[in-house]
Amino acid sequence: MNVSGFVCTLCGKHYPKQYESFTCEDCQDIGILEVLYDYETIKNTWSKTDLLTSSVDSMWRYLPLLPVKNAPINALRVGNTPLYLATNLAKKLGCGTLYVKDEGLNPTGSLKDRASLMACQKAIEAGFDTICASSTGNAASSLAGNAAKLGLKTVIFVPKRAPIAKITQLQIFGSTLIVVDGDYKQAFELSTKAIKKYGFYNRNAAINPFLVEGKKTVAIEICEQLKFQVPDWVVVSVGDGCTIAGVYQGFYDFYQLGFMDSMPKLLGVQATLCQPLVLHDPLTEEIKESSEDTIADSIAVGIPRNPKKAIRAVANSNGAWIGVTDQQILEAMTLLGSTEGVFSEPAASASLAGLQAALTQGIIQKEETVVIISTGNGLKDIINASKATTPIELTPPTLEALQEFLAKKGSYE
Numbered sequence: 001m002n003v004s005g006f007v008c009t010l011c012g013k014h015y016p017k018q019y020e021s022f023t024c025e026d027c028q029d030i031g032i033l034e035v036l037y038d039y040e041t042i043k044n045t046w047s048k049t050d051l052l053t054s055s056v057d058s059m060w061r062y063l064p065l066l067p068v069k070n071a072p073i074n075a076l077r078v079g080n081t082p083l084y085l086a087t088n089l090a091k092k093l094g095c096g097t098l099y100v101k102d103e104g105l106n107p108t109g110s111l112k113d114r115a116s117l118m119a120c121q122k123a124i125e126a127g128f129d130t131i132c133a134s135s136t137g138n139a140a141s142s143l144a145g146n147a148a149k150l151g152l153k154t155v156i157f158v159p160k161r162a163p164i165a166k167i168t169q170l171q172i173f174g175s176t177l178i179v180v181d182g183d184y185k186q187a188f189e190l191s192t193k194a195i196k197k198y199g200f201y202n203r204n205a206a207i208n209p210f211l212v213e214g215k216k217t218v219a220i221e222i223c224e225q226l227k228f229q230v231p232d233w234v235v236v237s238v239g240d241g242c243t244i245a246g247v248y249q250g251f252y253d254f255y256q257l258g259f260m261d262s263m264p265k266l267l268g269v270q271a272t273l274c275q276p277l278v279l280h281d282p283l284t285e286e287i288k289e290s291s292e293d294t295i296a297d298s299i300a301v302g303i304p305r306n307p308k309k310a311i312r313a314v315a316n317s318n319g320a321w322i323g324v325t326d327q328q329i330l331e332a333m334t335l336l337g338s339t340e341g342v343f344s345e346p347a348a349s350a351s352l353a354g355l356q357a358a359l360t361q362g363i364i365q366k367e368e369t370v371v372i373i374s375t376g377n378g379l380k381d382i383i384n385a386s387k388a389t390t391p392i393e394l395t396p397p398t399l400e401a402l403q404e405f406l407a408k409k410g411s412y413e
């Protein structure tokens, strides 16, 4: 393992690699740690050629940059998702080179699989048999699926508004499911108490520093898929902030190793109905609690748990923050689906909506190269997706009726 230690994101205190707690002993629960690597050792033992000739076709392809001793044995295949060149969409938007990273094609349908499988492997290496998490949905369903494959048990807390598809996934994957009569914050707090009381392994993303390390593999993968040509922008939807922190970390690692010669700018996207990070104070890094009313449930996080890492990821990349309305999210969902054949859940569609808004506002220039990350599969929340569609109308099974119907639509006349 090439981990050299940890640093507290709040007070900057360093800890040796043997340190076992997830958080800083001075700052307690809010003192989230960041994993540090010995890049010199990695450089001396792992070259670009080693990477390019690796036969591993999952997130474990990047093992030298991951905080585990070994890759898991007989796990679900996480990572190695397609990066599509989105020519139809780019044409429609009138912009330059555009890519879509389809994370909805991970085994349980979201980018969260990268973090959850990391949690499973860390739990196995530490000798745990039960993992606990609270989630708005995807962290939970991905944990449940990945744990099931590895023979681990899961105890999962979700807020009552979690979409039914995600709750059903948990049930099918055999979790002990607690649907909390409250919001995400309350589900999170109850899970924290349960972890203390029962001694479960903690998969809460913003507390467990290793999860960002799983998520960062999406950025590393994009970089390899682009043959190490750095895009100008990478667009990421943001809830707790761990995903965008991971995306930053992945690019940063490759930059440190000399695999890339610059860093992309990050555009952090939130829903205007819940955008505490968009509204943060850049000087103090302070955020104010927000309500969680958006349809983009996976990024409806009123109190982001990882604000510092997210704010610094965007600031250090010279990026920007942007808010998008639920209406813009629904329109982006239809646009992405109809131009590129990628169906994204609302939180994932927010990234395209963010790109559109950033192009309009001149934050992103038309000629710049952009990667949007579609973080989760549209089939996870068809109730909200159906708000983007027109009501279904029945056609009698005759040619006359068909002609009438098509004439009304103005197609195939």
Ligand SMILES: *Cc1c(COP(=O)(O)O)cnc(C)c1O
Binding pocket: 110, 111, 112, 138, 139, 205, 237, 238, 239, 240, 241, 242, 243, 244, 298, 299, 301, 345, 347, 348, 375, 376, 377
């Ligand atoms: C979790 C999630 C996000 C945001 O990740 P954070 O780490 O909470 O910022 C975005 N999109 C989808 C689909 C997610 O599940």
Ligand SMILES: [Zn+2]
Binding pocket: 008, 009, 010, 011, 012, 013, 024, 025, 026, 027, 028, 031
């Ligand atoms: Zn601290």
